[in-house]
Amino acid sequence: MAIVEVTVIPVGTGSTSVSQYVAKCQKVLELEKEIQYQLTPMGTVIEGELDVLFNVLKKLHEVPFSEGAQRVVTSMRIDDRRDKKGSMDQKIRSVKEKL
Incomplete structure (x- = not known):
């Protein structure tokens, strides 16, 4: 499985929100x-088949x-690890x- 961090940014909407x-x-x-x-403050992390x-x-x-x-x-940033199974x-x- 791959893990992707994605941020979608609309531009020129007339609002900063x-x-x-x-x-x-x-x-x-x-x-x-x-x-x-998983929603994060700066984007969303998604995991699944690529x-x-x-x-x-x-x-x-x-x-x-x-x-x-x-x-x-x-x-987007893609973490596609194939040496072992990983998840968020x-x-x-x-x-x-x-720690």
């Missing part, structure tokens, strides 16, 4: 049964357009064990 777009993206994620996700994640990322990128934005900048929870546990 983006929470309405974040909420709509979270609703999209709620419908996706093949992934796990092909599934790419489809979900495209849906998230489209959300601001469907809400009237004319430009969207989406940033496993990564956090690993750090906590070392």
Whole structure:
């Protein structure tokens, strides 16, 4: 499984607030049964099979357009580890064990 950190930023909306777009993206994620996700203050972390994640990322990128934005900048970081199984929870546990 891969882990992706994604941030979707609508540009030129006339407002500095983006929470309405974040909420709509979270609703999209709620419908996706093949992934796990976690909202963070600066983005969302999603885990699942890479092909599934790419489809979900495209849906998230489209959300601001469907809400009237004319430009969207989406940033993502992909952690695709193949030497052993990993997850969001496993990564956090690993750090906590070392504290």
